[in-house]
Amino acid sequence: MIVIIGLGTGGLYAARWIAMHNRNEKVKIIEKRSYETYSPCSIPLVVEGEIGEEDIIHPFPKSKNVEILLKHEVVEIDTKNKIVEAKDLDSGEIKEVNYDKLIYSAGAEPWIPPIEGRDKKGVFTVRTVEDATRIKEWAKSAKKALVVGAGAIGVEMAYALRKRGLDVTLVELLQWPFPTVLDKDIAKYVDEKLKEEGIKTRYGVKVEKILGDERVRAAIIGGEEVEFDMVVMSTGVRPSSKLLQGKVELDDRGFIMVDERMRTSDENIYAIGDCVRTPYGVIQLATTALNQAIVAAINSTGGDATLRKPNGAFVSAFGDYEVASVGERGEISGRGWSRLNPYSDEKIVMKIYADKDGTLRGAQAVGKGASSRIDIVSALIRRGSKVWDLAFMEKSYCPAVCELYDVIKIAAENAMRRMKIEKYEI
Numbered sequence: 001m002i003v004i005i006g007l008g009t010g011g012l013y014a015a016r017w018i019a020m021h022n023r024n025e026k027v028k029i030i031e032k033r034s035y036e037t038y039s040p041c042s043i044p045l046v047v048e049g050e051i052g053e054e055d056i057i058h059p060f061p062k063s064k065n066v067e068i069l070l071k072h073e074v075v076e077i078d079t080k081n082k083i084v085e086a087k088d089l090d091s092g093e094i095k096e097v098n099y100d101k102l103i104y105s106a107g108a109e110p111w112i113p114p115i116e117g118r119d120k121k122g123v124f125t126v127r128t129v130e131d132a133t134r135i136k137e138w139a140k141s142a143k144k145a146l147v148v149g150a151g152a153i154g155v156e157m158a159y160a161l162r163k164r165g166l167d168v169t170l171v172e173l174l175q176w177p178f179p180t181v182l183d184k185d186i187a188k189y190v191d192e193k194l195k196e197e198g199i200k201t202r203y204g205v206k207v208e209k210i211l212g213d214e215r216v217r218a219a220i221i222g223g224e225e226v227e228f229d230m231v232v233m234s235t236g237v238r239p240s241s242k243l244l245q246g247k248v249e250l251d252d253r254g255f256i257m258v259d260e261r262m263r264t265s266d267e268n269i270y271a272i273g274d275c276v277r278t279p280y281g282v283i284q285l286a287t288t289a290l291n292q293a294i295v296a297a298i299n300s301t302g303g304d305a306t307l308r309k310p311n312g313a314f315v316s317a318f319g320d321y322e323v324a325s326v327g328e329r330g331e332i333s334g335r336g337w338s339r340l341n342p343y344s345d346e347k348i349v350m351k352i353y354a355d356k357d358g359t360l361r362g363a364q365a366v367g368k369g370a371s372s373r374i375d376i377v378s379a380l381i382r383r384g385s386k387v388w389d390l391a392f393m394e395k396s397y398c399p400a401v402c403e404l405y406d407v408i409k410i411a412a413e414n415a416m417r418r419m420k421i422e423k424y425e426i
């Protein structure tokens with residue numbers, strides 16, 4: 001019996017893999033929510049009003065060998081006897097479930113820095129469908145919103161609230177939006193676009209205090225009091241690893257340490273998703289949770305799979321404006337831009353990083369169509385390709401879709417200008 005804790009992105013895809021490839025293996029998923037799968041990544045669209053809550057909740061595909069216990073919270077794991085204790089959240093009854101192998105996929109919880117006033121009514125975090133509903137309801141009577149943190153969730157939530165007609169201020173402690181994935185010269189285009197959408201942005205300042213009696217009335221930002229009637233915190237997450245504390249190896253921030261087979265220090269327990277640190281580090285994305293889930297599913301059922309180094313391919317979007325990145329910085333970079341197509345006013349800007357020998361290291365791109373360019377770089381980085389593989393790639397072209405001299409070729413060519421190339425193979 002494989003027991004999976006958590007039916008989020010990781011749990012879903014681990015169970016799906018086993019259901020499809022190991023039909024004789026019994027799987028039991030234990031999930032504390034009352035509904036089956038949902039897409040956290042779509043919450044900003046629900047808040048915006050583009051889609052409803054019902055659109056992001058889906059049943060787990062029917063499968064003979066997978067049983068799902070909803071509204072059951074795992075409260076204890078007895079690793080010696082290989083038993084999970086799950087509390088039925090309706091009756092309070094504790095049920096014991098035996099496992100041969102356990103796949104732990106309990107995700108992460110939003111984290112708010114210790115700002116005075118953070119517990120007032122009108123301060124929200126973003127993770128579940130219930131959060132989306134609460135934010136939407138509150139926003140109906142709100143006028144001014146403060147969004148704290150200009151990473152993907154913060155930017156998408158700021159845009160969603162702006163689309164609902166609120167006056168929105170986005171505040172980021174670091175110097176520009178998407179500070180962990182974009183360089184300043186690329187982030188400036190994102191800031192311009194946010195302002196064009198009517199979002200006020202402030203960087204390099206701290207939200208020091210949230211004011212009000214019971215409800216939010218204002219916040220102190222960089223020493224100045226500004227009125228708000230709601231606050232959305234997107235200031236990061238902490239791994240949900242408490243159940244495994246003292247039972248498997250955790251790092252000093254509480255992430256569960258796993259090897260490239262997604263195995264913890266207990267040979268019968270695999271861990272995946274937002275709560276783990278792999279030998280390659282921590283990446284909290286649905287895309288990485290998916291690959292890790294497949295690795296754990298294969299290994300826990302007696303197969304042989306290892307996780308390769310992920311390159312963190314990432315995209316966020318507000319409206320049809322995309323912000324995408326992949327990989328790392330390198331010794332050499334090239335930047336360029338092209339129009340979306342020859343007749344468009346929209347622009348894609350791209351920066352490509354390589355080592356001096358031409359090996360592709362990473363890329364950043366902003367504008368409509370950014371993610372499809374980043375995906376090309378992502379696939380080529382995995383193959384150890386060179387920057388000229390991008391510059392001279394056979395990229396499909398039609399004026400309704402893109403420019404012939406596409407941004408990806410221009411940026412790669414600009415990076416190549418910083419290298420000495422004796423012979424061209426085009």
Ligand SMILES: Cc1cc2nc3c(=O)[nH]c(=O)nc-3n(C[C@H](O)[C@H](O)[C@H](O)COP(=O)(O)OP(=O)(O)OC[C@H]3O[C@@H](n4cnc5c(N)ncnc54)[C@H](O)[C@@H]3O)c2cc1C
Pocket residue numbers: 005006007008009010011030031032033040041042043044072073074075105106107108126127128152153240272273274275284285286287288289315316
């Ligand atoms: C608003 C938002 C937008 C995002 N957008 C993107 C995006 O565009 N692209 C992207 O790649 N990533 C995005 N992410 C990140 C992505 O959603 C996560 O990285 C991914 O869901 C992690 O999967 P997981 O299985 O580790 O955790 P989760 O999907 O959070 O699942 C964990 C599950 O475990 C359950 N659980 C926890 N404890 C227990 C317990 N004790 N007993 C039973 N059940 C338990 C929880 O209820 C939850 O369902 C976004 C996240 C959010 C919140």
